[in-house]
Amino acid sequence: MPGNSQRKGAVKRKGKGNTAGSGGRVRRGLEGRGPTPKAEDRPYHVAHKRANGDERPSAGRTRTPEKRTGRPGSGPEWVVGRNAVLEAMEAEIPVKSAYVAEGAERDDRLREVFKLAADRSTPMLQVTRAELDRLTAGAIHQGLALQLPEYSYAHPDDLLAAALDSDTEPLIVALDSITDPRNLGAVIRSAAAFGAHGVLIPERRSAGMTAAAWKTSAGAAARLPVARATNLNRTLRAYSNAGLRLVGLDGEADTDLAATEGISGPLVLVVGSEGAGLSRLVREACDSMASIPMTSTVESLNAGVAAGIALYEISRQRRTP
Structure with a gap:
């Protein structure tokens, strides 16, 4: 019956008094030790090891892949996915290594990638x-x-x-805040086409030579040098001191590019982003601003198209006797 203390096993054991609680013996044992140190200050604690960079992953535990960071264009660039890889291989983009996962399903795209890799001795x-998940x-x-x-x-x-040592008049294209790598690739392609x-x-706030830029350049990036300036404004002024005229593209400029003075001589064509245009300091460094005439129904051209049109006009004037 519930509550019946006479049932078998219901024996009251007698002790020697009350046990010590946290306010008795245990509390006196902790007196004088001070506050508990922070986790980062305890050598045996994982937080201390992490703060000092000597943490080791335990057996059977995989660490989370670190996110790749850095300036655009620095470090290895990855092209992933079967369509993207095949297109990159067909465009003859420089490849360091190709990776295929164990047990990957064979299809026409994968077989074509294998063939192209073998033909070009690509690892x-x-x-x-x-x-492969970790690498990418x-x-x-x-x-x-x-x-x-x-x-x-x-x-x-x-x-x-x-450019100064060349047999032709120096011509350099400078880009200010172009963040789309496809625009960068298009400019490189046009720059190579028009001399x-x-x-x-x-170096900062700019697209770098990624796979997208390589592909859009259609191979021109392998022939035309791309320089990266730590301070674009300072570099432009150095080019100006060396005798090159700086002409910036601006859709609101009063002067048509075709009528701009000095574009047939030593020149730096400066192109800004479609939205913000040229930054203030870069604009101030330019000797003149020029526009590409358009109908009122079109507000602006993207950087790749604008640079191509401007480079054609510069090339045309240089060919005119």
Whole structure:
């Protein structure tokens, strides 16, 4: 019966008094030890090891892949996905290594990538799907990825020296705050087509030579140097001191590019972003501003198209006797 203390096993055991609680013996044992140190100050604590960079992953635990950071265009560039990889291979973009996941399903795209890699002696490495996930920082790779080599930028001084030593009038295209790599690639392609000696981009707040830029340039990036300036405004002023005229494109400028003085001589064509245009300091560094005449129904052209039109006009005037 519930509550019946006479049932078997219901025996009251007698002790020697009340047990010590946290306010008795235990509290006296802690007196004089002071406050508990912070986790970062305890050598045995994981927070201390993490703060000092000596944390080691425990057995059976995989660390979360670190996110790749850095300036645009620095470090390895990855092309992932079967369509993207095949297009990159067909465009003959420089490839450091190709990676395929173990057990990846064979289809026409994968077989064509294998064929192109073999024809060009491109290293083809087979890795586990987990390893490919880690290498590509969790991107959707469909079992296939390309690692591009780090792009080797020219020095702005070397770009200027090469332009001055050329048999033709120096022509350099400078880009201010162009963040779309496809626009960068389009400018490189137009610059190569119309006889420019190179392209100058800023180190910060600018697209770099990514896979998208390589592809859009249609191979021109392998022939035309791209220089990266730590301070674009300072580099432009150095080019100006060397005798090159700085002409900036501005849709609101009163002067038509075709009527702009000095574009057939040593020149730096400065192109800004479609939205913000040229920054204040870059605008102040320019000797003149010029526009491309358009109908009122079109507000602006993107940087790639505007640079192509301007470079054609410059090339036309230089060919005119």
